[in-house]
Every structure is written in C-alpha cells, then in structure tokens.
Amino acid sequence: MLTNTEVAQAKKSAKAYKLTDGAGLYLEVTPSxxxxxxxxxxxxxxxxxxxxxxxxxxTLSAARKQREEARELVKAGINPAxxxxxxxxxxxxxxxxxxxxxxxxxxxxxxxxxxxxxxHHVKTVIDEDINKFIGALPIKDIKTPAVYEVVRRVExxxxxxxxxxxxxxxxxxxxxxILTHRAEFDVAAPIKGEIARRVVEHHKHLRQDDIPDxxxxxxxxxxxxxxxxxxxxLMLTAVRPGELCGAAWGEFxxxxxxxxxxxxxxxMKTAHFVPLPLQAITLLQELKELTxxxxxxxxxxxxxxxxxxxxxxxxxxxxxxxxxxxxxxxARGTFSTMCNELGFRPDVIERQLxxxxxxxxxxSYNQAEYLTERRAMMQQYADMLDALKAGAQIIPFGxxx
Numbered sequence: 456m457l458t459n460t461e462v463a464q465a466k467k468s469a470k471a472y473k474l475t476d477g478a479g480l481y482l483e484v485t486p487s488x489x490x491x492x493x494x495x496x497x498x499x500x501x502x503x504x505x506x507x508x509x510x511x512x513x514t515l516s517a518a519r520k521q522r523e524e525a526r527e528l529v530k531a532g533i534n535p536a537x538x539x540x541x542x543x544x545x546x547x548x549x550x551x552x553x554x555x556x557x558x559x560x561x562x563x564x565x566x567x568x569x570x571x572x573x574x575h576h577v578k579t580v581i582d583e584d585i586n587k588f589i590g591a592l593p594i595k596d597i598k599t600p601a602v603y604e605v606v607r608r609v610e611x612x613x614x615x616x617x618x619x620x621x622x623x624x625x626x627x628x629x630x631x632x633i634l635t636h637r638a639e640f641d642v643a644a645p646i647k648g649e650i651a652r653r654v655v656e657h658h659k660h661l662r663q664d665d666i667p668d669x670x671x672x673x674x675x676x677x678x679x680x681x682x683x684x685x686x687x688x689l690m691l692t693a694v695r696p697g698e699l700c701g702a703a704w705g706e707f708x709x710x711x712x713x714x715x716x717x718x719x720x721x722x723m724k725t726a727h728f729v730p731l732p733l734q735a736i737t738l739l740q741e742l743k744e745l746t747x748x749x750x751x752x753x754x755x756x757x758x759x760x761x762x763x764x765x766x767x768x769x770x771x772x773x774x775x776x777x778x779x780x781x782x783x784x785x786a787r788g789t790f791s792t793m794c795n796e797l798g799f800r801p802d803v804i805e806r807q808l809x810x811x812x813x814x815x816x817x818x819s820y821n822q823a824e825y826l827t828e829r830r831a832m833m834q835q836y837a838d839m840l841d842a843l844k845a846g847a848q849i850i851p852f853g854x855x856x
Contacts, residue, residue, distance in 0.1 A: 457482065462515050465490060480522040482510065492518040496529045505535045552637045554597060555590035558628045565627075570722050572697035575760070577624065584609050584621050594632045599642040603649070610650050618650045660788030661781050663843070670844040672775045681753055682763075682771050684742050689768065689783055691735045691837050693790035693807060695722065696765040696783040702752045704743070712736055712830075727809045730830040732837035793839060794832055803828045 467488035492507035632638035
C-alpha cells in the first residue's frame with residue numbers, strides 16, 4: 456500500500472508510470488508531472504478504468520474512499536463511470552427544475568416584448584420578492600401555502616398591487632413548468648382574489664384651478680434641481696414618467712426641437728416623436744450643463760439603475776403637498792383635458808399621447824401628417840401653462856389657433 460510520503464514525492468519521468476495502492480487503485484504519474492488516481496475493475500468479463508481525480512486535490516485517503524464506493528457499485532453490477540454520468544445528469548436536471556431556473560426561462564421568453572421599465576420591474580419582483588424564498592426549491596415540490604406566504608409577505612409591506620403581480624408571475628412560471636413536464640398543477644391558482652387591490656386613483660391629474668398653484672410650488676421646489684426640471688419636462692411633453700426618467704441625450708436633437716423615443720422604451724413598442732416647445736428646449740439646455748456628460752438626462756443618484764426611478768417624481772410631488780391631488784402619470788390627463796378644451800382634434804392629441812392606432816395604415820398616416828398640428832399644439836399648451844402660472848384667468852379655454 457502507498458504512503459502519503461510516497462505519493463507526495465513521486466517524480467515525473469520520461470514515460471508515464473504507475474504506483475499501485477491495492478484493490479485496483481493506483482496513481483498514474485505523467486511525463487508532465489501530473490498525478491492521477493485510477494481504479495481498475497472488471498465487469499461482465501471486461502476490464503475498465505475509472506478516474507477518481509487528481510492529486511493533491513484528491514488525497515490518498517479520499518481516493519481510497521472513492522475506490523470502496525466504486526467497488527460496491529461493481530459488486531452490484533453497475534459501471535461506476537456510467538453511474539457518475541447518470542448522477543451528473545440528475546443533478547443538472549434538478550438544477551434546471553428549480554423555481555428560479557424555470558422563472559429565468561419564462562422571463563427570457565416574455566421580456567423581449569415589454570418596455571425596459573416594465574421588464575426591470577418584473578425582474579425586481581422575481582429576484583427580491585420570489586426567488587429569495589422559493590427560488591432554490593424544485594418547482595414540483597412547491598405547494599400553495601409556500602406561495603401564499605410569499606405573496607402575503609409582499610402584501611404586508613402595504614404593496615397589494617405588487618403582491619398581485621408576484622402571484623401572477625408565479626402562476627405564469629408554473630404554467631411554463633406544466634407545459635414542459637416539470638410540474639402538474641398551478642399551485643398559485645387558489646390564491647387568485649385573495650389579495651385585495653388597494654383602491655387608488657393611480658393617475659390623478661390636475662384640474663385647471665390647481666395648475667397655477669402647482670406650477671408655482673414647483674418653481675419653489677427645494678429638492679434636487681434635476682428632479683425639478685424632470686417634473687417641468689413631464690408637464691411640457693405629456694410622456695409617461697418611465698419614458699422621461701429613462702431618457703438618454705442621444706434621443707434629442709435640440710436644434711430641430713425634437714425628441715425621438717426608441718421603440719424599445721415605449722409601452723406599445725413603437726418609436727415615438729415628441730415635438731419640443733421652446734420652454735422645453737430652455738430646460739434641456741439648462742439640464743445639459745448639469746448632466747450632458749452622462750448617458751442619461753437624469754442619471755441614477757445612488758441606485759443600481761442607470762437612471763432615476765419614477766418613484767423620484769412621485770416623492771417630489773408628495774413633498775410639494777400634492778400627493779393626494781396629482782400623480783406624475785396624471786400629467787398626461789392634464790395635457791389631454793387642456794388640449795381638448797383648446798379645440799385640438801382628438802386624433803392629434805391621441806397621437807401625441809402615443810396611444811396605439813389599431814389601423815396600421817392610418818397609424819402611419821397619422822404619424823406623418825399630424826406633425827405640424829402637434830408642434831403647434833405643444834407650443835400652445837406650453838404657453839398656456841406659463842399663462843396660468845402667471846395668474847391669467849382662462850375660463851373657459853379658447854379654441855386652438
């Protein structure tokens with residue numbers, strides 16, 4: 456039998472040679488100096504060799520232990536090399552059937568059709584609210600009570616909408632698991648309806664009477680100057696908060712007063728053109744002095760995301776005392792109401808709001824033909840906001856010039 460000293464002191468030679476330990480175990484020393492443990496065995500009348508690993512990663516005692524395990528398999532008529540392959544396949548299969556693995560497959564298949572903001576939101580819910588608790592479990596072993604606990608944990612944070620999304624995601628992942636024979640039932644189904652959606656007017660928009668006070672308070676806002684500019688631009692452009700927060704300088708042509716939002720960042724996955732009024736150009740020129748060296752107009756202030764989250768705008772509105780009256784997304788409602796009362800055609804307003812047009816031919820026509828009207832509308836709307844802030848009485852709104 457070999458000793459630890461003999462194994463450690465074995466030197467390389469011009470030709471490979473073996474140091475025998477006994478019962479089929481030997482150490483093969485290669486010309487390069489490598490030391491490999493082998494186990495020689497005979498099964499069904501045929502001699503074979505089984506690799507046990509390389510010294511010193513596999514010590515003498517560890518090699519002997521592996522040899523004994525392999526001998527037991529041989530006695531049972533099992534080839535240890537083939538058994539190792541089967542075990543590795545089983546482990547690989549088990550790794551691919553955890554909730555986290557199936558969720559990753561589902562996300563990869565679906566997220567390509569989502570906006571960047573929504574995809575990030577869903578990924579955050581998966582990583583922070585779901586995988587932390589059930590991600591490592593084989594999906595076939597997950598039961599309804601475990602899923603209910605995950606969803607309830609989110610709901611207890613006073614986030615019912617996010618809790619509902621977590622349940623929907625889990626259900627969608629289980630659907631994929633069922634289709635790929637990795638689960639039999641959607642264990643999230645019994646939870647449907649158990650989480651009460653908070654009754655909230657998500658897109659509260661400003662009434663005409665509130666606009667002057669809001670704009671004046673925004674002018675006096677003492678928070679970060681880029682947040683102040685962001686809220687002003689939100690009012691002037693009528694884009695969605697996520698489209699503004701994620702805006703990149705490369706999307707803007709200030710000389711032509713144009714902002715072209717790429718399809719990947721739009722809710723409907725269609726590129727959107729925003730004519731910029733003079734007031735917006737002035738703000739953007741001011742902002743460029745602050746963040747023009749960055750990729751994004753509003754770079755992240757200490758978060759993992761490259762740009763500020765929409766929560767930054769919501770928090771600013773609350774700080775101004777308008778949390779109960781106005782949500783950032785509601786700026787679009789304010790724009791729509793005012794422009795309708797100004798007398799602009801509904802089709803022009805809807806195009807500026809980037810609402811989808813079901814008729815593709817008409818959508819193409821609208822995109823090309825409404826630009827002149829949209830430019831005029833955006834400028835008149837911006838001028839109207841200035842007039843209201845200055846105290847002008849505009850009751851009722853006049854018709855579009």
